[in-house]
Amino acid sequence: NAGVTQTPKFQVLKTGQSMTLQCAQDMNHEYMSWYRQDPGMGLRLIHYSVGAGITDQGEVPNGYNVSRSTTEDFPLRLLSAAPSQTSVYFCASLRPGIAEAFFGQGTRLTVV
Amino acid sequence: AQSVTQLDSQVPVFEEAPVELRCNYSSSVSVYLFWYVQYPNQGLQLLLKYLSGSTLVKGINGFEAEFNKSQTSFHLRKPSVHISDTAEYFCAVSDYGNKLVFGAGTILRVKS
Numbered sequence: 001n002a003g004v005t006q007t008p009k010f011q012v013l014k015t016g017q018s019m020t021l022q023c024a025q026d027m028n029h030e031y032m033s034w035y036r037q038d039p040g041m042g043l044r045l046i047h048y049s050v051g052a053g054i055t056d057q058g059e060v061p062n063g064y065n066v067s068r069s070t071t072e073d074f075p076l077r078l079l080s081a082a083p084s085q086t087s088v089y090f091c092a093s094l095r096p097g098i099a100e101a102f103f104g105q106g107t108r109l110t111v112v
Numbered sequence: 113a114q115s116v117t118q119l120d121s122q123v124p125v126f127e128e129a130p131v132e133l134r135c136n137y138s139s140s141v142s143v144y145l146f147w148y149v150q151y152p153n154q155g156l157q158l159l160l161k162y163l164s165g166s167t168l169v170k171g172i173n174g175f176e177a178e179f180n181k182s183q184t185s186f187h188l189r190k191p192s193v194h195i196s197d198t199a200e201y202f203c204a205v206s207d208y209g210n211k212l213v214f215g216a217g218t219i220l221r222v223k224s
Contacts, residue, residue, distance in 0.1 A: 033211075033212070034212075042116075042202060042203065042214040042217045043214040045211070046210070090155065094212065097145060098206065099211065099212045100158065100163075101146075101212050103155045103156045104155060105154070105155045106155055
């Protein structure tokens with residue numbers, strides 16, 4: 001049972017480049033979310049989805065897009081990377097009703 | 113909306129000493145509460161959770177936490193820490209829904 005799989009694990013981008021962080025889960029959870037982790041700030045919610053075709057903004061959505069075409073996949077897109085988006089990104093799948101989160105291993109993104 | 117305050121950004125403690133990591137939350141409704149641990153360069157792992165019932169919750173690795181509704185607190189404790197407990201600890205709250213909100217984290221440094 002793979003749980004939540006994130007790719008890539010590491011990425012370096014130049015300012016203005018675009019990329020997609022992939023996230024897939026095999027637990028059939030409807031709710032998925034993306035967080036970014038920065039020192040001293042904990043995990044901040046970027047976007048979340050309550051099911052296929054439904055997404056919404058979290059606390060820090062600017063500069064990021066998401067879509068949810070299937071229950072399993074929830075990619076995060078950076079359209080034009082900025083140095084302020086240098087961070088560690090975590091995808092999470094939430095167990096229904098109690099919001100217990102299962103996390104991917106994270107993507108360490110550096111924007112230069 | 114919910115929010116979480118972790119009162120200490122870093123807690124240094126000697127090996128075999130007791131430790132308490134403090135967490136306060138705010139919410140307009142009843143909540144579920146969680147503690148997660150993140151070891152260096154790893155993802156997040158669930159330590160323990162409070163959903164209902166007994167206010168004293170036991171988790172993995174000898175940790176426990178007490179839910180105090182009147183003080184809106186969920187402090188994490190361990191009677192005797194080990195070097196291997198060195199990590200960052202996150203308190204999180206969910207309002208029965210699907211959103212999980214995290215605190216800023218507390219770095220526990222165990223010294224020999």
